[in-house]
Amino acid sequence: MPDEGEMSLALPHPRPGWRDWLLAAVPRSRLQARLGASYATWLAFCGNTLALVGLAIVLLLVLTAAVSPLLGADAAFAQDLTRRLLPPSAAHWFGTDDLGRDIFARVVAGSRVTLFIIILVAVIVGPLGLVIGTVSGYAGGIVDSVLMRITDIFMAFPRLVLALALVAALKPGIENAILAIAVTTWPPYARIARAETITLRRSEFILAAQLQGASMFRILRRHIVPLCLSSVIVRLTLDMAGVILTAAGLGFLGLGAQPPIPEWGAMVASGRQFIIDQWWVATIPGIAIFLVSLGFNLLGDGLRDVLDPKRG
Amino acid sequence: MTVLDAVAEKPALGRDGRIWRRLGGLAGSVVLTFFGLTIVTFMIGRVIPIDPVVAIIGDRAPPQVYERIRHELALDRPLAVQYEIYLGKVLHGDLGTSVISARPVLEDLARVFPATLELATTATLLGVILGVPLGVFAAASQGRWIDHLVRVIGLVGYSVPVFWLGLVGLLVFYVQLGWVAGPGRLDVAFDGIAPEVTGIVLLDSLIAGEWDVFWNGVQHLMLPASLLGYLSLAYIARMTRSLMLDQLRQEYVTAARVKGASEARVIWRHALGNILVPLITVVALSYAALLEGTILTETVFAWPGIGLYITQSLFNADMNAVLGGTILIGTVFIALNLFTDMLYQLVDPRAR
Numbered sequence: 001m002p003d004e005g006e007m008s009l010a011l012p013h014p015r016p017g018w019r020d021w022l023l024a025a026v027p028r029s030r031l032q033a034r035l036g037a038s039y040a041t042w043l044a045f046c047g048n049t050l051a052l053v054g055l056a057i058v059l060l061l062v063l064t065a066a067v068s069p070l071l072g073a074d075a076a077f078a079q080d081l082t083r084r085l086l087p088p089s090a091a092h093w094f095g096t097d098d099l100g101r102d103i104f105a106r107v108v109a110g111s112r113v114t115l116f117i118i119i120l121v122a123v124i125v126g127p128l129g130l131v132i133g134t135v136s137g138y139a140g141g142i143v144d145s146v147l148m149r150i151t152d153i154f155m156a157f158p159r160l161v162l163a164l165a166l167v168a169a170l171k172p173g174i175e176n177a178i179l180a181i182a183v184t185t186w187p188p189y190a191r192i193a194r195a196e197t198i199t200l201r202r203s204e205f206i207l208a209a210q211l212q213g214a215s216m217f218r219i220l221r222r223h224i225v226p227l228c229l230s231s232v233i234v235r236l237t238l239d240m241a242g243v244i245l246t247a248a249g250l251g252f253l254g255l256g257a258q259p260p261i262p263e264w265g266a267m268v269a270s271g272r273q274f275i276i277d278q279w280w281v282a283t284i285p286g287i288a289i290f291l292v293s294l295g296f297n298l299l300g301d302g303l304r305d306v307l308d309p310k311r312g
Numbered sequence: 313m314t315v316l317d318a319v320a321e322k323p324a325l326g327r328d329g330r331i332w333r334r335l336g337g338l339a340g341s342v343v344l345t346f347f348g349l350t351i352v353t354f355m356i357g358r359v360i361p362i363d364p365v366v367a368i369i370g371d372r373a374p375p376q377v378y379e380r381i382r383h384e385l386a387l388d389r390p391l392a393v394q395y396e397i398y399l400g401k402v403l404h405g406d407l408g409t410s411v412i413s414a415r416p417v418l419e420d421l422a423r424v425f426p427a428t429l430e431l432a433t434t435a436t437l438l439g440v441i442l443g444v445p446l447g448v449f450a451a452a453s454q455g456r457w458i459d460h461l462v463r464v465i466g467l468v469g470y471s472v473p474v475f476w477l478g479l480v481g482l483l484v485f486y487v488q489l490g491w492v493a494g495p496g497r498l499d500v501a502f503d504g505i506a507p508e509v510t511g512i513v514l515l516d517s518l519i520a521g522e523w524d525v526f527w528n529g530v531q532h533l534m535l536p537a538s539l540l541g542y543l544s545l546a547y548i549a550r551m552t553r554s555l556m557l558d559q560l561r562q563e564y565v566t567a568a569r570v571k572g573a574s575e576a577r578v579i580w581r582h583a584l585g586n587i588l589v590p591l592i593t594v595v596a597l598s599y600a601a602l603l604e605g606t607i608l609t610e611t612v613f614a615w616p617g618i619g620l621y622i623t624q625s626l627f628n629a630d631m632n633a634v635l636g637g638t639i640l641i642g643t644v645f646i647a648l649n650l651f652t653d654m655l656y657q658l659v660d661p662r663a664r
Contacts, residue, residue, distance in 0.1 A: 152341065153348030153349075156349075156646055157352070157642060158600070161604060161607065162642075164607070165634050165638045168626045245473055249475060249608050265473070268473070268475065272479060275483055282479055286476030286479070290476070293472075
């Protein structure tokens with residue numbers, strides 16, 4: 001499918017413009033080649049409607065989080081017991097909860113919490129997996145065996161249960177929930193990075209770097225890690241949906257973000273007792289969770305097709 | 313649902329070496345993983361901010377008593393020794409005593425586990441019965457509406473928060489439509505009629521011949537099992553589809569078609585026959601994921617299984633019970649992994 005898109009775009013344009021410059025068959029400079037390659041990837045990505053929908057949802061999440069004060073997120077903590085459990089209306093788009101707080105404001109404010117969780121998990125898990133995987137794959141031998149055994153052990157664990165036990169031991173809270181999710185999420189990244197490193201380890205450009213006297217650290221940082229990045233990023237995007245669901249699940253059980261933080265999972269839990277008569281209190285935050293994790297799934301699928309076709 | 317890609321990531325099995333050696337290696341890795349599991353639960357048990365001595369004798373006991381209890385619990389010994397003692401106890405099935413029920417944790421687990429087993433097994437059965445044919449049809453008509461349907465089912469299944477789905481399910485099918493019974497395993501009126509043999513309500517009521525109890529149990533089971541079954545279906549259908557697509561590209565399929573085999577025979581006999589082994593792995597992984605998924609579902613449906621047991625123990629700071637439950641689920645995970653690995657070794661000649 002991507003091929004067709006590129007074919008039609010390679011046809012001569014009436015007026016030469018930046019597009020032709022980007023897609024030039026013979027780029028004049030490195031910058032042009034690099035930008036051109038990115039542009040071709042982008043075009044292939046645009047051919048996938050569902051992936052674009054995913055991108056739109058994720059961008060919406062980021063945008064909402066960025067401008068949440070403008071959308072009235074400050075009202076997320078404002079209690080008004082005279083206005084509790086009101087149905088959705090013009091004044092309260094999503095209604096109000098049992099403490100009279102505006103649910104729309106809380107959902108908007110919750111986007112920051114969700115973004116905070118996934119960014120932190122990604123920032124912990126990606127580098128950790130990259131370091132363990134590349135060192136393991138590059139060093140080989142006993143280092144590899146030991147590191148991979150540990151990875152396998154962590155991979156064989158039931159993740160949610162382990163995260164649950166960990167959070168319970170450390171004290172419920174958003175930081176510990178993030179830590180618990182990170183501890184149970186890193187192993188696949190180490191495996192991916194290791195697999196990529198092993199295919200690269202014996203290649204000639206690495207040999208050349210070794211002959212120039214580059215240290216292991218330098219080779220890993222400058223030559224191997226950059227080449228492992230795309231697989232890790234694809235996997236991160238696909239995993240973000242799972243991370244959101246786990247975080248929301250922990251929040252639902254009361255082990256994640258603590259009140260009054262407007263975390264979506266905890267909001268569903270607080271609306272649970274009113275589900276029969278005031279359906280909106282529990283239902284609407286759940287829809288937010290569903291949409292955001294759907295967005296990441298769609299985006300991840302699309303990215304995988306474009307960046308990592310051999311796995312698709 | 314992070315187990316999803318685990319099939320693809322299973323370490324590739326080498327082709328050399330004798331089968332017994334490989335099975336021996338498997339046993340070794342299982343033992344190692346179990347050690348890892350107990351080390352982690354042991355560490356979690358050590359980092360809790362509750363002094364286990366104070367938890368037993370209270371904070372007003374005289375120092376001599378405190379020291380004696382501390383010694384009896386071996387808390388004054390090195391960590392390695394403490395772990396050794398802990399491991400010995402776990403291997404003998406001693407998971408400690410639950411603070412809440414004042415019974416051994418193992419007994420509690422034996423009491424609640426059948427409920428989880430009933431739920432997860434029914435869900436997986438639903439997932440297999442519906443998911444495999446859906447996946448096969450999707451692969452056979454790639455790009456047509458059924459293929460898109462399977463894609464949508466999969467996407468929704470991977471994205472939906474299961475606890476929310478449970479609540480909405482209760483709201484729609486129990487409160488609004490009244491098609492199913494509410495939370496719990498049985499109505500109070502039916503509780504305790506059928507004598508407990510297996511701990512699985514449907515089987516027990518069948519053994520006792522109590523049809524009313526059986527029917528009531530089905531009504532209670534229907535909704536949670538369908539929701540979990542949907543998640544299982546989403547995963548199984550998607551994996552079946554991609555496994556089938558791999559097969560349908562192969563030359564033997566073309567050969568079978570050229571020989572004049574009907575399309576149904578090519579798909580259901582030749583191609584499906586060749587994916588059975590990886591398919592069983594998929595089912596086993598989905599079963600393992602469901603055992604975990606029950607934690608949230610059981611909380612929503614007040615289903616008295618291991619998930620509800622763990623979460624309730626969490627809130628009562630009953631760490632023995634939490635860690636015991638973690639070890640049980642972890643062991644089942646390891647056993648399922650071992651089962652699928654052995655299956656590859658024994659059934660699929662290519663893996664030898």
